[in-house]
Amino acid sequence: MSTATAVITTAPADEQRPPRRTPREKLPWGNPLVYFVALVVIALLLVPVAYIILGGFRTNAQITTDPAGLPNPWNVENYLVVLGGDMFWRQVLNSAIAAIATTAGAVVLGLMASYVLARYRFKGRGALYALFAAGLMFPITVAITPLYIVIRNLGLMNSLPGVILPQIAFALPTTIIILVPFLRAIPDEIEEAAFIDGASRLGFFWRMVIPLAMPGVITTGILAFIGSWNSYLLPLFVLNNEAVFTLPLGVQAFSSQYSVDTARVLAFTSLSMIPALVFFSLFERRIVGGLTGAVKG
Structure with missing residues (x-):
């Protein structure tokens, strides 16, 4: 008599369990809500700029009948009149x-x-650095009255040096705060090797420090340039002669002189802000890279 043996095979516990739902995969480009908010912010920033630029291609009648419309037809006369004036180019030169x-x-x-x-150790170094850092807390609006008195006593009223020197002073805190981390990040071994090769401290500064800190130098230079180009309050207090006006003051004077001609005022305004926009757009990556390096340093 033969007996049959049944072989019962059981599947592993993992195979018997029902398959779990995989968690919902995140989109590779991130949260769409963040991009939507970013697009809204960008639109709020660009729409006024686009309105000013396009407004210069319209006539006063078009602006009156349809303030939000596009130029129809396009009119370049407003820009040609502004570019053909000597005062505009003089103010561009002053700026x-x-x-x-x-x-x-x-x-x-x-x-x-x-x-x-960054590279020297001396008593009071931390206090001196804190003093420069404290300069970031005092905007020019707070110091405009005593600054006006100082400039007047120095005989620099109604002149470009009276604008340049205070702007340098107010740009120094930002410049130092950005550059100190760059210079501290330079390894001491490089400095020791340069001294062994016979380089002086001044030679090390020119040959090694400046090239290694160039991203920070470019960043601070761009910020100082744009800040000076857009400066309005200080020139308003210092400059009284239209011949030495910078572009922000020139826009105000032009708007007062041609208050009825809205299209020409928009053309002058757009031409005055285009250089700063182009300059910032070209070097925007340099600014971000320089600030990132300063934070890492």
């Missing part, structure tokens, strides 16, 4: 001189001060 001088002074002085604060 360029003030911005370039402010940038050069802030970068050179800030780089030298940052080098001392």
